Amino acid sequence: MIDRINDIAWQAHQGSVAAIIQLLNEKLAKSGVRTRAIFSDGVLQLLCEAANIEQLEQSPLVDQIQEILESIAPRNIRRVNINSRIVREQQLLWLKEISSDRENQLLWSHEITLTQPNIIKQLINDFTQAQAELGKPSFAKTPVSRSLVLVNKEKHKNKNKTKILAAVSLCSLLLLGWVIYAKLGNKIKNLIQPEASKSLTTQSTKENQIQLPLITPNNSVSESPDDPFGTAVRIANQASASGKVATSSTQWLEIAAKWQRASDLMSTVPKNHNRYQEAKIRTQLYKKYSEAAQKEAHKSKS
Template sequence: MVNKINDIAWQARQGSVAAIIQVLNEKLANSGVRTRAVFDGGVLQLLCEASTVDKLEQSTLVKQIQQILESIAPRNIRRVNINSRIVREQQLLWLEEITRDPENQLLWSEEIILEIPNYFQELIKKFRDQKSESAKLILPKFQSSRPKAITNHKLKNSAWGRLSLALSLCLFLLLLGWLVYAVVNGKLKNIAVSGISNSQASTTESFIQSASTQTEDAFTQAVRIANQASADGKTAKTSTQWLEIAADWQRASDLMSQVSPSHSRYQEAQIRTKLYREYSETAQEEAEKIKKS
């Protein structure tokens, strides 16, 4: 079965910072611009570097980046802060550097808001992804020794299968349209209120309480992911493997940042948040080195 983790475009749509950087660098390669990024405080901090100032013309570069990111439509990323400067030696703590002294570190900086695709656009994109994945699973053609009658029978079954899929999709879209209409006219709310029993209300309350305690486990989850990323780093050899490791470190950092101040290990979580983010950047650099070699 095709492993989706190897599909950089799919990773980027899921919000992987490492994959987003790779897509941006590929799209901007001809313009001589290289990018690095960190997801910090709900904002994707993007650093653009080039050898000369003319390659970092603000209006042109901002428009290019916004078009690329909106075509990706990364999950849970809407605010993007674009920073630019002349290329310099690698700095693991570049975000801290430009935050501390932006006037001397940057040529310019601009924040953009990505347009949120509507639900139907997301549905179409998901359907295309599923179709693309199915195409990858098709086996190579070979000469069949079976009678033509059997082959024709298979072709008919295949055509019927495609027709069934199309009918299912149409029914789904009709149901979705009815739900939207019901919400707009206040019908869905009435149906939901009249249909909920006391036992269902109790179940809903339990689910809310369970969800509120999930942040208590963020520290443990982050440590588990970080341990796996550390182990994988000892055997990683390809650019894709390093990108996976970078994504794991970033997830671990994001989880650590969600630890509640009331948690007994809150201070440690704050330190690990920054440390894991630095490890993610290091893994991204390793992926770039292998790709260039």
């Protein structure tokens, strides 16, 4: 019998969060990214940590994680929320920590939906594994057992045939269930799909836009010279809230100016500040957002 206790890939495929994290950490080791995860409310909350911001660049890291998870195809896991931040000391309640203050705790957060494997291929794989396991004797081949095999060879053949027939019957039932589901499920899908498709399209559109929101004249920010970090965060929050509706070149230019202002304020955080290292990272991050907003402004002109 195949030893499933030490088969990490199989455990990850069955939905074991610990096994999934082990595989992710092995595959991301070269990039210097470490992961932790919790399955909560139907979503796999994934935390990615690294020593510097370059290792946590959003687009390539998200693509790499999605590719790894879809190759694992974990059962009962479809939605994955990827969170990233500079590495910190071990926190047992890290999900509660980032949920209470996402803007200050994270560099970015991005939710993905895993593509589910073809149901027919999955059934074939499950059947192949079951047949392979059933076809193997479950005892070690000691001298005594080899003698027993020779004596009872025909008996074992009959038992193996019975097991294989049982596996074939089980697979047939699964296939029949899938066919019934496909026929009846289409009626349900026809009712649900329009609204779900609309929701996914809206979400995809928002995610594809750079989150470089606009500050309107009414959104004034009181800047305190005693706390440049807090002021910069407030400006960035306002920018982040307004940019989701930005469409014109003028709006994108105003966004770029706000991000630049937030970056400039972050660069003035003194070294004795308890979040000085994070301020250095945010200075560069806000600057990149400002440059991206300027690019969007040029696109809007054309």
